[in-house]
Amino acid sequence: MYSQGLIGAKTETTEDEAFLAAFQRRIDAEEKIEPNDPMPEGYRRTLIRQIGQHAHSEIVGMLPEGNWITRAPSLRRKAALLAKVQDEGGHGLYLYSAAETLGVSREQMTEELLAGKAKYSSIFNYPTLTWADIGAIGWLVDGAAIMNQIPLCRCSYGPYARAMIRVCKEESFHQRQGYEIMMTLANGTPEQKELAQDALNRWWWPSLMMFGPHDSDSQHGDQSMRWKIKRFTNDELRQQFVDSTVPQAEFIGLTLPDPELKWNEERGHYDFGPIDWDEFWRVVKGGGPMNKERLEARQKAWDEGAWVREAALAHAEKRKARREAAKMAAE
Secondary structure, three states: EEEOOOOOOOEEEOOHHHHHHHHHHHHHOOEEHHHHHHHOHHHHHHHHHHHHHHHHHHHHHHHHHHHOOOOOHHHHHHHHHHHHHHHHHHHHHHHHHHHHOOOOHHHHHHHHHHHOOOOOOHHOOOOOOOOHHHHHHHHHHHHHHHHHHHHHHOOOOOHHHHHHHHHHHHHHHHHHHHHHHHHHHHOOHHHHHHHHHHHHHHHHHHHHHHHOOHHOOOOOOOHHHOOOOOOOOOHHHHHHHHHHHHHHHHHOOOOOOOOOEEOOOOOOOOEOOOHHHHHHHHHHHHHHHHHHHHHHHHHHHHOOOHHHHHHHHHHHHHHHHHHHHHHHHHH
């Protein structure tokens, strides 16, 4: 038997077939697995990899939008974007906390990210060139995230599923916020509509790549489906996203940059053109436009925040010592 390592590598496991079969019966019965429950090492490590990547994506995802807080076109836009970036920081906190219930520390996950062993979503390695990009990110990127994340509210691992309920509620607000920005631009001056169309042209294909490789190329998909960590395959979610987004683009008068996009009556879905998987894998492996800058920013924040973490730990130790002293005095 094999299980997934912390960052996806295969490692040997010695669990017997009876234990694995009993665990699978719990999964099939839709029971929630909790932190202290017995679980296969592969299940634990797969969750650590997925939740860790999700948490990293929320934190790194603050960077392209945070860059526009002071340059947003109005006080209302500044406040809304600031609230969104703050939400994303909170999402990262929920997710790191969920991962910690599996026996991995936040420090270890961050060190693996900075060492290039752990990944975050490829979408955040593209630059935000104009204000319209903030609208496109909200509409497309957060829209794709919602499509991915709503099924995670039914994930078999309890802490992850519960964290996702609040995350999805807030992501839904972010998606509406982005779509409203794009609608405003599309209904504005010709120059504003051109900005919106340009942002859509640049973010459409990377948004489709967010769902991951084709099912046939996904290393972890089948096992994650059996364990009900995931409920839908990459390609199923991608199709759902396309089907829901095309009418939204048509409503605000923007054109999706895919000449092969058309409704297929027989399938009941939109057909769409081929994805540039060479670009996807190049970005995943560190060759995206902003890979280097994103990791440098994360390293800088981690280094400069060391004194805060040390101070918090020292304070916690002092409080613990005071409680223990008070307890002994009372006895």
